[in-house]
Amino acid sequence: MSATLVVHGHFYQPPRESPWFGGVPREPSAAPAHDWNERILEECYRPFASAGLFSRVSFDAGPTWLRDLERRAPRVYAAILEGDRTSRQRLGYGNALAHPPVHAILPLLSPREKRIEVRGGIRDFERRFLRGPEGFWLPECAVDADTLAALHEEGISFVVLGPQQVEAVRERLGGPWRAGPGVDPTVPYRVSLGAGREIAAFVYDGELAASLAFGGLATSAERFSGALLSALHESRGALVHLATDGETYGHHSKGGIEGLAAALRAVKKARFSIGNYASVLAEVRPLAEIAVRDPSSWSCAHGVGRWKGPCGCSMVPGASTDWRAPLREAIDDLKRALDDLFERKGGEFLRDPWQALIEASLPSAGQESIPSFLDSHGMPALDEPGARTALRLLEMARQARLSKTSCGWFFDDLGGIEPVQVLRHAARGLEIARGLGLPEEVARRFEETLARARTHAGEDGASLLRSRVLSEAGGASHVAAYTAASRLARLPGSADPHPDLRASVLGEDRPGGGRFLLRVAVEDARTLERSEWTAAAVKSGDAGLLAGAVAFDAARHDGIREALRQKTEGPADLPLAPASSLPPPLGESFASMAATAPASA
Secondary structure, three states: OOOEEEEEEEEOOOOOOOOOOOOOOOOHHHOOOOOHHHHHHHHHHHHHHHOOHHHOOEEEEOHHHHHHHHHHOHHHHHHHHHHHHHHHHHHOOOOEEEOOOOOOOHHHOOHHHHHHHHHHHHHHHHHHHOOOOOEEOOHHHOEOHHHHHHHHHOOOOEEEEOHHHEEEEEOOOOOOOEEOOOOOOOOOEEEEEEOOEEEEEEEOOHHHHHHHHHOOHHHOHHHHHHHHHHHHHHOOOOEEEEEEEHHHEOOOEOOHHHHHHHHHHHHHHOOOEEOOHHHHHHHOOOOEEEEEOOOEOOOOOOOOHHHOOOOOOOOOOOOOOOOHHHHHHHHHHHHHHHHHHHHHHHOOOEOOHHHHHHHHOOHHHHOOOHHHHHHHHEOOOOOHHHHHHHHHHHHHHHHHHHOOOOHHHHOOOOOOHHHHHHHHHHHHHHHHHHHOOOOHHHHHHHHHHHOOOEOOOOOEHHHHHHHHHHOOOOOHHHHHHHHHHHHHHOOOOOOOOOOOEEEEEEEEEOOOOOEEEEEEEEEEOOOOOEEEEEEEEEEEOOOEEEEEEEEOOHHHHHHHHHHHHOOOOOOOOOOOEEHHHOOOOHHHHHHHHHOOOOOOO
16 A cells, blocks of 8 residues: 655644733734734735645644634635535545644643643634544644543544654564654554553654755755655655644745645645545554653653753754743742632632633634623523623633743743743733732732843843833723724724724713813623723824823713813823823834824824
8 A cells, every 4th residue: 555645734823912902912023014923824824725735734723823813814714624624525534633722831731731721622623623633733742641641531533743752662562662763654653541541643754844844845846746755655654744833834934835735736646645644544553652752842852841941942052041940930830829719719600610711712702692601601690790700710711821822931032022922911810810819929929930030131020021011011991092092093994903802982072172082981802891981182292192091980071071171281180191102002003003194183
């Protein structure tokens, strides 16, 4: 039997949105695009989908990436789902593998956290792809025995691993073990989990994968086709397969999408089969067995050291990564405290807090009504204040989970985009928790631990939290101020910079002379918290346009209106500031729209 080709792409982007607003702040390093998701969408995802490649390659799709695509590029999102349906019709099995909702390093999670991410990944997959998953992609391929056991318990059939993750191999049950290097990638393997349990593993071709990811193989259709055909002709087993980041095509390797498409055409012309992992496993029973390095990953030579300390792995050789250990300690300690609060207090409002958290993170959570969700998961006779507390607890726990996104530790500098994003999620979770009774000792300990970490510029982690995270924090008052500024400037329509906060104008006054006053209601779509604000915008010769908001009070509102009519630039009880200085993404959105506002505004 001739070998089958399986090309796997790991498609993923980390969460980038502001935990306070839901919009994505500008990422200057992605210029000319607004952010990296936008840039990679145009370089990789959109052309990949247009070429019909999701129906021809195996892939996993990180839920944070898919959630962004649903908002940003619904046609690309639909093409991904269609690619899985088409492959299922062709092969009997779909190309898509499940993926945890959070791209966390599973061996570094507690047993409960592991099972939440595994179960959450399966439920997310079922909601999107309308079927159960056969395989599961582990973030960074990071694995340990408990992770494999959790996957087996949930009915997962196989995982994909790198060759360096194999400790030992034996060709048949009961045969002798030999050291792992040199493992044959052309056959599937068994991994024993004890007590008669096992899971299958595919160990990708390391040489092919390295040539593709780092050797520019994808940029030459002729070289790529030749390498795949040579491997297929020489294969001793059932398949030839390689796994890389999906962004290899078009983003890391310009021309990679065209190279992949041409290589697949050449393979088909040579009459080799192009399949996926599940279709191969249905035809070939694993006979050989491997012992897996525990823990291990595909991107750290030191197991999973990259995500907990200065193991030596870095993007720039010799770069200091001493900050990784205190960041891990701070995040782990905070999440334990938030999880304890969630379990203790969540039990007062939710039948099963952890199952409710899994369901609340699914793509349909924003589509079905919150009352319906609470009918299913809330305690009987849950009143309105209790419902809002339950939703705040769920949002707190969701942000705590996102604070463990692996990208926060992968790169070299604590001051980079990814560690700052991890701190955003942690800070938002902490903010909600404080309002739910979390002891201040937890916040103090969090900052003290962060203070031991330093950026390459010498700033400590606690200062970074204040300068880059808490300075961007905001909520309803900022959205109210933004709404007033946008009305006064008559800004053109654009992408909503605060999709998770809904503003509605309840009343407006135009005192004249470049002054504008609103009564604004703001509702958080995630927690249903609603507040009313007095918001004003004032044209200023020095600052361009000032805006601010205070909690609505009828008497104070009337007083502010009168002050504005008397041409008072800034009433004492209204904190006006330049609209462009609002927290990202509001301030940058205002500035970019103001640049194209009508001249008469």
